[in-house]
Amino acid sequence: MTIVCLIRHGETDWNAQGKIQGKTDIPLNATGTQQAVQCGAYLAASDWDLIITSPLQRARRTAEIINKTLELPLVEMEEFAEKHFGDAEGLTFEERALTFPDRLYPNQEDNSLFSERLATGLKIINDRYPDKRVLLVSHGGVINALLGKLSDGEIGSGKTRLLNACLSHIHFDQNNWVIQNYNQVSHLEPSMSER
Template identity: 30%
Template sequence: MPYSRTTRILAIRHGETAWNVDTRLQGQLDIPLNDRGRWQAARLGAAMGEERLAALYASDLQRARDTALAVSGRTGLPVQQDEGLRERRFGCFQGQTVEEIAARHPGDVQRWRQRDPDFRPDGAETLREFHQRCVDTASRLAQAHAGETIALVAHGGVLDCLYRAATGMALEAPRTWQLGNASINRLLWTDGVFTMVAWGDTTHLETEPTLDEAGDGGRDPG
C-alpha cells in the first residue's frame, strides 16, 4: 500500500466587495474588492506571512486574485490562478439581490432556497455540479503538494463546498456556519478525503466584523 502524506489546506475567502454589502449575487461576474476588502486583504497577508506555504492558488476572478496578491506580497509566493476555484456560475440570477430574484423568478426561487442539488437557473451550474468541481479542484491541488501546506483563495460558495466535503454535510442541508470575508479555514486532505481542523478564523481582522451576506438563507454567497 502506498505511503500516505497529508496536505494541509488553508482555504480563504476573498475580501469584501460592494456587492457583498448589497447582498447581491456575484457568481462569476468579476467584481472588485471595496476599500474595506482591500484592508482585509492586507491584514490577511500580514497574518499569512508566518505560514510555511508551498504554494498559493486563487480563483482568477479579481476579488480572489487581488486578495491572494496581498498574501503573495508577504510570502513571496506567486499567485497561481485556477478557474476551478471560481464561484458557482449562477446564470440569470447573477447581479441580483435575493429580493430581486424572488420577484423576477417566482417559479424558481423556492427550489433555490431549498438547495435543490439539481436545480439549474438558466445559464447556471447545478449545486451538484458546482460541488463536484470544487472538490475535484481542491483534491487535484492537494495531491500535487502531498505532505505540504497550500493556500486556496476562493469564494464563499467554494468554501461552503469544502466544509461539506470535510464534515459529510449534505448539499441540501441549510448552512449554519460562517463564511466571513478574508477568513482562514484549515482542512486536511489525505488520500482523497477531507477533514476539518478549524473554521472561520478572523482574529487577524481584530474586532472588525466580517460580512456573511445576511439574508441569503444559507445559500451560496460570492
C-alpha cells in the first residue's frame, strides 16, 4: 500500500501576518526553519522511501531541512505547488474580506483545474512509487483541497485550519485514497504549534 505523509511547510512571515501567499514565493522565517528541524527529528523514527516537494521555496526549504536528517531522494513536483490566489495574494484575511467579500478573487487559479492538478499528482505518486512510504511537503491550500476531496467535503478547505508543519497521513487502499489522520502537531514544541 502506498502511504503519503502530507507535511505543510514551516511558517513564513506572511503566515505570521495572516497574509495569503499562493504562488508568491515567500521564504521560511526562523520559526519555520525550527519547525522543519522538529519535523525531521520526529520523522527519523519511521522508515520513509523518498521526499516529494512543491517547487516553492517555503516548501522546498522545509523538505531540505527535513532531509538533512533523513537523507532520502528528493523529488520536486509542480503538481503540488500552492494554488494561485490571483489578486488576493499578499492580503490579510481582513483585507480580503473587505475587498472580495464574495471570495471570488480576480485572476485566481480555477478550482476545478486546481483539483485536477492535485489528482494528477496523486496518480503520479501511486504509479511511480507503488507500495512506498512518501513524504510530501506542500501547502495549506493543497493539503486542505486533498483532504476535502478525499473526505467528500467533511474536512478540508473552508473547514479545517491546518497549522504550519502539521502532518496528515493518507494511504492508497483498494483503489482509493483514505485519510488516516490530519493536522497532527504533537511533534512540535508547544510554542511552535500554537501559531
